[in-house]
Amino acid sequence: MPRTDIGPPKYSEMLPPVIKKNYGRWKYHEIPRPGVLKHVSESGDVLYSIRVGSPRLLSIDFLREICDLADKYSGGYLRFTSRHNVEFLVSEEDNVESLLAELEQRGLPVGGTGNSISNIVHTQGWVHCHTPATDASGIVKVVMDDLYEHFTHMDLPAKLRIALACCINMCGAVHCSDIAIVGVHRKPPKIDHDLFPKVSEIPTVVASCPTGAIKPVPKLKSVEVNEERCMYCGNCYTMSAAMQIIDPKTDGVAIFVGGKVSNARSGPMFSRLAIPYLPNNPPRWPEVAEAVRNLVQVWAKHARKGERMGEWINRIGWERFFKLTGIPFTEKHIDDFNYAMPTFRTTVNFKW
Numbered sequence: 001m002p003r004t005d006i007g008p009p010k011y012s013e014m015l016p017p018v019i020k021k022n023y024g025r026w027k028y029h030e031i032p033r034p035g036v037l038k039h040v041s042e043s044g045d046v047l048y049s050i051r052v053g054s055p056r057l058l059s060i061d062f063l064r065e066i067c068d069l070a071d072k073y074s075g076g077y078l079r080f081t082s083r084h085n086v087e088f089l090v091s092e093e094d095n096v097e098s099l100l101a102e103l104e105q106r107g108l109p110v111g112g113t114g115n116s117i118s119n120i121v122h123t124q125g126w127v128h129c130h131t132p133a134t135d136a137s138g139i140v141k142v143v144m145d146d147l148y149e150h151f152t153h154m155d156l157p158a159k160l161r162i163a164l165a166c167c168i169n170m171c172g173a174v175h176c177s178d179i180a181i182v183g184v185h186r187k188p189p190k191i192d193h194d195l196f197p198k199v200s201e202i203p204t205v206v207a208s209c210p211t212g213a214i215k216p217v218p219k220l221k222s223v224e225v226n227e228e229r230c231m232y233c234g235n236c237y238t239m240s241a242a243m244q245i246i247d248p249k250t251d252g253v254a255i256f257v258g259g260k261v262s263n264a265r266s267g268p269m270f271s272r273l274a275i276p277y278l279p280n281n282p283p284r285w286p287e288v289a290e291a292v293r294n295l296v297q298v299w300a301k302h303a304r305k306g307e308r309m310g311e312w313i314n315r316i317g318w319e320r321f322f323k324l325t326g327i328p329f330t331e332k333h334i335d336d337f338n339y340a341m342p343t344f345r346t347t348v349n350f351k352w
């Protein structure tokens with residue numbers, strides 16, 4: 001079949017020979033040490049995945065470095081996990097120790113398997129996106145520096161997945177992570193009525209609002225926002241540069257807890273609000289780092305073995321969660337957005 005540039009190549013073309021040979025016939029895996037997974041097939045063949053934390057935003061130099069390592073030790077085969085870990089797929093047992101030694105010498109951290117924190121998945125932040133309420137890579141670097149020992153040691157009650165999204169559009173996996181750091185705007189967009197007609201289409205802007213808060217003002221060739229309906233999502237700013245949502249004075253970070261994707265023991269869970277607001281305090285965001293560390297420490301101290309954060313909270317109850325963590329329970333924790341039903345039915349996004 002001719003190759004096209006549409007879509008990724010078929011995954012089976014990328015598999016290491018040992019996986020192709022034993023496809024569907026892998027018997028079990030074990031974790032001989034943090035960051036090293038040993039997969040054993042029915043035929044007795046063995047494959048090691050060696051997991052390394054990546055800096056998430058990757059330079060060409062870093063990509064070349066890991067590709068060179070893969071050429072040297074894993075037949076050129078490596079993969080990326082959905083949480084931005086790099087995994088070298090090593091089929092030669094003799095290469096495992098040499099690769100680990102070289103990774104250590106280069107300062108690349110090995111870990112993230114079993115009952116540990118995996119690399120943190122995050123969105124684009126101030127580096128690239130237009131609507132962020134906070135930075136992504138900057139905060140993640142700080143939080144990961146702070147929790148580094150839980151990446152390299154499997155000393156937690158269960159897996160710990162942390163994610164960051166720099167606005168509530170949530171490009172990251174924040175709704176289904178144990179701890180979610182979410183950038184929040186806290187004011188409605190400021191409309192520049194002079195600029196609006198030059199850079200916007202009224203119907204597109206009106207249609208972009210998930211709560212139906214925007215209506216046209218034909219006299220001004222612009223729009224207005226019903227501020228009571230606005231949930232500060234910034235979707236309208238995506239459609240029009242005249243609807244500025246970013247406000248350095250009031251933007252900040254909220255922390256959600258208790259989400260998970262896995263089906264093990266209990267079904268997948270959505271994360272819920274724990275801390276409504278922490279200030280943006282770059283470059284090291286001390287308030288955010290401290291809040292995340294507190295959550296991890298309290299959970300690690302009180303959870304049973306194998307209990308994810310959401311499962312632990314469900315067992316002890318939210319009241320006790322707030323007591324143990326020392327997080328104040330405020331009116332912000334009460335979901336009083338009572339426009340959901342009417343807005344779902346009236347906005348132009350939902351018609352039936």
Ligand code: SF4
Binds near residue numbers: 124129130168169
């Ligand atoms: S979460 Fe929001 S601000 Fe961050 S990259 Fe996605 S859309 Fe942009």
Ligand code: SF4
Binds near residue numbers: 233
């Ligand atoms: S799109 Fe979002 S930010 Fe803009 S008016 Fe609607 S709710 Fe508010």
